[in-house]
Amino acid sequence: MRNNKKSPERKRKTKRNLIAYSFIAPNFIGFAIFTLGPILFAFVLAFMSWDGNNPIHFVGLGNFMKLGEDSRFKVAFINTIIYCAVTVPLTLSAALVLAIVLNQKIIGRNFFRTISFFPYVASLVAVAAVWNMIFSPGAGIVNVALSHMGVAKENLPGWAADAKWAMITVILFSVWKSMGYYMVIYLAGLQGIPGELYESSGLDGANTWQKFRFITWPQLRPTTFFVVIILVINSFKVYDQVYMITQGGPGTSTLVMVYHIYQTAFVTSTNYGYASAISMVLFAMVLFVTLIQFKGEKNYENA
């Protein structure tokens, strides 16, 4: 009896669920197989030894123990941190300056915004090719300009070819390529600051610097927080720029985490289990930053 009474209601519910699932299914099936599955597999693989041909077998924490003895891993880890530590503040300040300047009422504002943003969407291979020629140690225009400015020939930086300068070359390229993106985020943040704040401070006689120091910067704090998080995560994932500019060299001077993962899995060996263990370190780094983000966002919501 009870079942019969409920059945039209239940039928309606089932139908409602089925309609909803039909909306989700096309994406979810692809997502579950090609994203969710591999992610779960990555966690398993990190505890396995597998070269893709011989049978897979469990090695426990073996792969993670190996990390401690892998000097290339240590170098890659440190290089990734260095890359992050320099790229993040540089990109952030460049993006902020761009955003503040391009938020003014100036002639050709849209033109300047467009050209600042274009490197972000431009094909990486193409712009990296130009970058390599412009920063060519011998005849590139940067070094030609530097020697015109009186830098002695033996003091000219060797850029991508010089172990001391290679990381800086990659970083400068990354900053140039991505600052337009963060500029857009900052522009949105700037437009959210109420104009009255500036008007009343203007009446109080605040100068431009004071306005920045006491209105713009504090008001932009949530935006800055968000930009830092995204920048840090993207820095941890850096690969393309390094590959195009220096191929990880000279020596190991620009070897980064993802480069090491790629090489371990596909180039110097087919050690998929160990490559996944390195990936887990990368994941832990990103997760750590994401957790900070969650915490921070809660704070800003409460504030």
Added chain:
Amino acid sequence: MRYTNKKPAIGKLLLSIILLVIAFIMLIPFVWMLSASLKYDKDVFTVPIQWIPQKPRWQNYTEIWEKIPLLQFVLNTSKLTLIVTVLQLLTSSFAAYAFSKLDFKYKSVLFMAYISTIAVPWQVYMVPQFMMMRSLGLNDTHLAIILLQAFSAFGVFMMRQFYQGIPDSLCEAARIDGMNEYRIYASIMLPLSKPALSTLVIFTFVSTWNDFLGPSIYLTTQSKKTIQIGLRMFIGQYSSDYGLIMAASVISLIPVLIVFMALQRYFVEGIAATGIKG
């Protein structure tokens, strides 16, 4: 009062200088690229730089098509980009509609599955993903690239955020009028979501067109390569054919430039909206 007269003048001068520097830094690489693409290799590095070559070598733009299968690369990339973008747009706006406007069992569990993967970088699971594709016999196929790009959690998340801003009462009214959910999606939600769809088009288009690591892991046959890895291979082989390299680079930028110019208004709005919400 003394200050108010002086400050704008200095401020304006400073502003102009900063603008000039910005324009210089942002544009120089592109101007240099264009200029070098019309030069003989021996003239590329001459000092002082000839920004406008005296005898432009237009042949760079014809020879490049013969030297490498550039047309094949462009067609491959266009095909991949088109399919991925269409699939991404359709499936993620479809799924997002359910997550935003429908009520169903396991809704929050399924949505959590999407959200939690956004925090996992692709680089973390690219190796197992490749192993899986290989066991399905999909390595060195375009299908692999399509499958790994087309169903991103990001697309679903972004579209859902946008749909959340559309009042539920709109859908309720349509339901009372007797529209079914598919009609509501097609004739009410889709037309309203033009800005979000445009943003997603650009994100997907740009990331697929410019993708490097994905194709370089999967595609090994020359005739299947995309413009990015094809161009990179050419640079590796003929590293001193500067003029040709630059001509090929200019060509590879054109499609992105067109899409970007056409949709840039939406792009800026889109980043602003999705970026701030995180």
